Amino acid sequence: MIHKTAIIDSGAELASDVEVGPYTFIESDVTIGEGTVIGPNVNIKSYTSIGPRCHIHTGAVLGGTPQDLNFDGGKSYVTIGANCQIREGVTINRGTQPDSTTEIGDDCFLMALSHFGHNVKLGNKVIVANGALLGGYVEVGDQAFISGNCILHQFVTIGRLAMLGGGCGASKDVPPFCLMKPLEANKIIGLNSVGLRRSELSKDDRQEIKEAFKILFLSGLNIRPAVEKIKSAYPSGPAYELAIFIDESERGICVM
Known part of the structure; x- marks a missing residue:
């Protein structure tokens, strides 16, 4: 179940049936739940917790230190819920302040090359498409859909069941159930009727x-x-x- 080229620190805790692909590196103080599959060339840093039945694909980096000049090196965390799909090249950073957490809910689907900055909080069943960038402290409600290459400014909140059109930007909060116009900033064009x-x-x-x-x-x-x-x-x-x-x-x- 664990490829011979994978490097797993003795301080990591993996459920007995976790699969780990070649050339993956898992540091100490990592926990991984039952039934989770870790692909090749994945880097899981310290203070990261991954729930059961997740699939982490090639090249993801989970638990990296925050890209924040205020980070002083203290212990902070990443938690990922159950049944999450994390695709190729996804990056999820730890919280900035000591004991703070970047949180990914259950049943989330994070597509290739999407980025989740320090202290981001995703609800359950959130979908984030390829290349979307979420700044620090962004919060996303349950069942929201963030399309490809969207840019979310730090501290923005996305309401439940909102949908952001491809390539749009948000520097203000997006109310629940609303649909944002593709390729524009802070522009609502209607309700997320399909999602509703x-x-x-x-x-x-x-x-x-x-x-x-x-x-x-x-x-x-x-x-x-x-x-x-x-x-x-x-x-x-x-x-x-x-x-x-x-x-x-x-x-x-x-x-x-």
């Missing part, structure tokens, strides 16, 4: 989101009164989630 239909949301929930979207972007109201109108009309559920996301945004949100 494929999700667990009911027909009534999807209709509620559509009505809230109209209030927010198509009613002619400014953002603050639009948010208050949504909260008044929908005191719970996904529309309320959308309103609260905007309430809590520190960077401001992308707009149409």
Whole structure:
């Protein structure tokens, strides 16, 4: 199960059925869960934890020190959940501050050459396509889809079930359920209708989101009164989630 050319530090903890490909290097203080497959030429650095049934492909570097001048060499972490696919050349950096963590949720699919900076937090079932770059402290909600070559500024938050079109940039927060225009910055063009239909949301929930979207972007109201109108009309559920996301945004949100 472990290729003879792989180098695994005695301080690493691997489940008994983990597979490790040729020329892979695994440092001390690494844990890898059962059923996980590590491909060839992978580098897994110290303080990295990988859950069960993941597949790490050729050339990935997991747990590298953060690309942050504030990093002082303290112990920080990368945690990767269960059932994740991490494709060729993906890089995931540790947190900057001591004891902080870069977190990848369960069932995530991280495609080739995507990068996840220090202290990034991905929810569950997030898909990130080839070449996307996530700066430090970016947070991504469950089931979001980030298309190829997107650029996410540090500290940006991406809401649940949002979709970012290919090559777009985000320096402001992207509200849940929204669709960003390809090849432009901070531009919303509608709802992620396909993602909403494929999700667990009911027909009534999807209709509620559509009505809230109209209030927010198509009613002619400014953002603050639009948010208050949504909260008044929908005191719970996904529309309320959308309103609260905007309430809590520190960077401001992308707009149409």
